[in-house]
Amino acid sequence: QSVLAQPPSVSGAPGQRVTISCSGGSSNIGAGYDVHWYQQLPGTAPKLLIYANNNRPSGVPDRFSGSKSGTSASLAITGLQAEDEADYYCQSYDSSLGASYVFGTGTKVTVL
Amino acid sequence: QQQLQESGPGLVKPLETLSLKCAVSGGSLSSDSYFWGWIRQPPGKGLEWIGSISYHGSAYYSPSLKSRVSISVDTSKSHFSLQLSSVTAADTAVYFCVRHAGFTMIVLDDNWFDPWGQGILVTVSS
Numbered sequence: 001q002s003v004l005a006q007p008p009s010v011s012g013a014p015g016q017r018v019t020i021s022c023s024g025g026s027s028n029i030g031a032g033y034d035v036h037w038y039q040q041l042p043g044t045a046p047k048l049l050i051y052a053n054n055n056r057p058s059g060v061p062d063r064f065s066g067s068k069s070g071t072s073a074s075l076a077i078t079g080l081q082a083e084d085e086a087d088y089y090c091q092s093y094d095s096s097l098g099a100s101y102v103f104g105t106g107t108k109v110t111v112l
Numbered sequence: 113q114q115q116l117q118e119s120g121p122g123l124v125k126p127l128e129t130l131s132l133k134c135a136v137s138g139g140s141l142s143s144d145s146y147f148w149g150w151i152r153q154p155p156g157k158g159l160e161w162i163g164s165i166s167y168h169g170s171a172y173y174s175p176s177l178k179s180r181v182s183i184s185v186d187t188s189k190s191h192f193s194l195q196l197s198s199v200t201a202a203d204t205a206v207y208f209c210v211r212h213a214g215f216t217m218i219v220l221d222d223n224w225f226d227p228w229g230q231g232i233l234v235t236v237s238s
Contacts, residue, residue, distance in 0.1 A: 034222045046225075095221075
């Protein structure tokens with residue numbers, strides 16, 4: 001029951017820039033809650049990519065950046081590389097219906 | 113760098129209770145800086161938060177699963193556990209244990225999940 005909407009897929013050629021949107025509402029992103037992003041390579045566990053909207057954990061390349069505005073957030077990947085082909089999920093907190101952490105529907109990034 | 117490792121049966125019969133354990137290594141589970149949680153992912157689908165617990169044993173659960181979930185912690189053995197009762201085929205998923213953190217841990221609404229265990233596939237079938 002994902003409450004954060006993401007495009008099912010995005011694609012780009014190596015070296016290009018792609019963006020992934022994460023659309024929420026007034027009880028989650030629009031309420032001011034932070035957005036975090038995860039990368040899930042095929043057959044592996046998700047890995048934290050961006051925390052608190054625009055912060056990169058140690059070891060994450062600066063090709064990855066996050067932003068948030070209103071009821072939406074975005075993840076940008078610049079200088080797309082073959083190793084970036086993966087599923088990407090946004091995550092936030094939702095204060096409705098008992099409150100819980102919520103994830104986006106997920107976006108598959110394909111490197112052409 | 114802390115590491116998490118799930119363990120438990122990979123096959124559970126319908127209406128029985130799913131029980132999983134998460135072993136924490138490379139650092140103490142007894143920290144006020146973190147909570148410990150469970151997240152699942154049905155095959156080919158997205159992620160769903162199940163619930164979380166502090167080392168003190170203060171637990172909170174997803175509203176949609178609350179009536180069937182129990183999470184406990186054993187600091188002496190450095191692990192925490194998940195129990196999900198009355199399972200059906202819809203509970204078939206890869207179950208991940210996670211550590212979550214935030215800037216203060218006084219309120220938990222800014223928390224993110226890092227690191228994740230490798231995950232364990234649990235199939236509900238007779």
